[in-house]
Amino acid sequence: MTLAAAIRTGDVTLLPGKRDEDWRWTDLRGLLRALPGPSEAETDPLAPGPFGELGDREIAIVNGRVPGGAASFTVAAGQRCVLRLRFVSTCSECRHEAALPINIHTGGELVLLESHEGRGHGYVAAAALDIRLEDGARLERIVLAGDGEGAVNVACAEVTLSPRTRFAQTILTDGARRQRIETRVDHPGGDAEVRLDGVYLLKGQHHADLTSVVDHAGPDGVTTQLTKGVVGDQSRAVFQGRIVVAEGADRTDARMGHHALILSDRAEVDAKPELEIYADDVACAHGNTIGALDEDALFYARQRGMPEAEARALLTAAFVGEVVERIGHEGGRDVARAWVAERLGL
Numbered sequence: 001m002t003l004a005a006a007i008r009t010g011d012v013t014l015l016p017g018k019r020d021e022d023w024r025w026t027d028l029r030g031l032l033r034a035l036p037g038p039s040e041a042e043t044d045p046l047a048p049g050p051f052g053e054l055g056d057r058e059i060a061i062v063n064g065r066v067p068g069g070a071a072s073f074t075v076a077a078g079q080r081c082v083l084r085l086r087f088v089s090t091c092s093e094c095r096h097e098a099a100l101p102i103n104i105h106t107g108g109e110l111v112l113l114e115s116h117e118g119r120g121h122g123y124v125a126a127a128a129l130d131i132r133l134e135d136g137a138r139l140e141r142i143v144l145a146g147d148g149e150g151a152v153n154v155a156c157a158e159v160t161l162s163p164r165t166r167f168a169q170t171i172l173t174d175g176a177r178r179q180r181i182e183t184r185v186d187h188p189g190g191d192a193e194v195r196l197d198g199v200y201l202l203k204g205q206h207h208a209d210l211t212s213v214v215d216h217a218g219p220d221g222v223t224t225q226l227t228k229g230v231v232g233d234q235s236r237a238v239f240q241g242r243i244v245v246a247e248g249a250d251r252t253d254a255r256m257g258h259h260a261l262i263l264s265d266r267a268e269v270d271a272k273p274e275l276e277i278y279a280d281d282v283a284c285a286h287g288n289t290i291g292a293l294d295e296d297a298l299f300y301a302r303q304r305g306m307p308e309a310e311a312r313a314l315l316t317a318a319f320v321g322e323v324v325e326r327i328g329h330e331g332g333r334d335v336a337r338a339w340v341a342e343r344l345g346l
Contacts, residue, residue: 003028003154004126007097010035025238025270026180026209032152035124039063039094046088050144050339051113054331055082062088064096064125072101075108075137082111082329087127087155089148092120099128104137111329112141116155118148118176129157133165141169142332144339145208147176156182163190170327171198172339175206175235182211189218189249197327198227199320199336201343202235202267209238216249219279225256228320231267241286242274249279256286261293261319263312313344 006014006028016022017029042062049060060067075081087098104110116127133139147153153176161167171181185194200208214223223243231237243254260269273286293315317340324340327333340346 002126003124004097004128006035007095007124007126022211022240026178026207028152028178031178032124036093036095036122039091039096039123041065042090049084049086049088049115049117050146051084051115051332051335054335055084055111055113057081058084058086059100060086060088061098061100061127063091063094064098066098066100072103075104075110077105078107080109082113085112085114086117087115087125088117088119089123089125089151090119091123093122094120095124097126099130101130102132104133104139106134107136108134109138111332112139113332114141114143116143116145116147116153118146118151121148122150123148124152126153127155131157131159133159133161133167135162136164137162138166139168140328142327142329142336143169143171143181144335145171145173145179145181147179151176152178154180154182157184159183159185161185161187161192161194163188163192165192167193168195168328169197170323170336171210172336173200173208174343175200175202175208178207180209180211184212185214187214187216187221187223189216189221189252191220193222194224195326196223196225197323198229199323199340200229200237201320201340202230202237203232204235205233206235209240211238211240213242214244214254216243216245216252216254219248219250219252221249221252223254226323226326227258228260228323229269230261230263230316230320231269232263234264234266236268237270239269239271239273242276243284244276245279245282245284247278250281252279252282252284254282254284258288260290261316262290263293313346317341317344317346
């Protein structure tokens, strides 16, 4: 049962719900009693996205329609490319889904600047990426999720690695009515390295779900994961991170951290970090903390004449800044810094 299948058929019984363990905190079946009608093609010119003119080329998937019916995007062996991939919803009270395979051949390098842009309201959308990296390929994926008011959006990336590959990801989101960004990684070991990071800044009644699964199937693999978030008002964040180390995946190094700040008594954070280890000779750990802003640091800033709102914003920016500074692509890192500053009113 998936949102994409429900969108294609219009059948709400295909929606995942709270009886599905991985969806119990992001219940779509209980939320959507009926689906809106299919989206229509967009005819107006598209304004620039959050990444502006960064990169070599752009693919804009508008209301679920892939331009030219492109079957996939490919990075040739040894080639370097920076791609802006935009999932844009311009319609209101509509539904659509899209899928795009991405293949990076041996030694190829791709920076994927991915944005989810809500220009309409009340839409239901699903996006799927099937990403495959051949031996020695590199990918940095930076995701900015900015959905429209009342939107429901699920984005899922299936990532298949090869030995000696490098996959780095940073997700930044301010949520939606319901939003889930899911990443599933098949990790072969073989000196392949994965970094999975995330930032969520939620207010109002927004909901964001960051879910990831990394399956280590072979020895000598590395995974590091760091997610930080802030929830206020009546918002809700969900973090589900699972790292599985299979039998025989010896010398795996896997580390996961999730840390959240709650700024309101009515906000909520649901966190489920998991390690499943079936191998010996591994170095694996996870940490999870949920708390409030440091009152001593806030008092220190207030004593030096800083207004409370500004002090809170600066402390929050410093808290999530650790994740932003791990972004490798300079242009993408600058956009991420500006995104954080704008949402905190700095």
